[in-house]
Amino acid sequence: xxxxxxxxxxxxxxxxxxxxxxxxxxxxxSLEPHHxxxxxxxxxxxxxxxxxxxxxxxxxAEAKDRFGTAKNRAAVERADRFWQRFERTMxxxxxxxxxxxxIGRTPRPGTRYGGxx
Numbered sequence: 001x002x003x004x005x006x007x008x009x010x011x012x013x014x015x016x017x018x019x020x021x022x023x024x025x026x027x028x029x030s031l032e033p034h035h036x037x038x039x040x041x042x043x044x045x046x047x048x049x050x051x052x053x054x055x056x057x058x059x060x061a062e063a064k065d066r067f068g069t070a071k072n073r074a075a076v077e078r079a080d081r082f083w084q085r086f087e088r089t090m091x092x093x094x095x096x097x098x099x100x101x102x103i104g105r106t107p108r109p110g111t112r113y114g115g116x117x
Contacts, residue, residue: 011040014076015050025095035093042089045082052079 001012010022022043025031055075060068 007038011044012042014043015047019051020045021046029095031093038089039095040091042086042093045086045089049082049086052076052082102109 007023010019014022022039025039052075056073056079059073059075061073061076063073065071067093
């Protein structure tokens with residue numbers, strides 16, 4: 001693990017927003033080097049998702065085919081695919097939860113997570 005005082009620099013290809021997120025995550029979590037690669041991939045997919053959303057906003061979500069039938073543009077499928085990849089990686093990394101705090105409590109016995117329902 002990297003020391004908490006040593007935050008790795010964000011990869012150059014990430015957007016300014018993704019770079020801010022990179023810095024924030026690395027300030028609050030201590031990630032192993034292989035997790036940093038996963039985080040880089042997740043943030044790259046987040047950037048691609050934003051680009052696909054911008055394309056949808058500019059050109060619309062649908063286009064008519066040669067028969068006049070409305071079809072989803074390719075950007076819609078790309079946005080969906082990029083979001084799924086981003087979300088899956090963040091879940092794998094366990095960054096969907098708040099970092100543990102110093103003050104915690106165990107569940108009461110007889111509750112959902114502490115014993116019988």
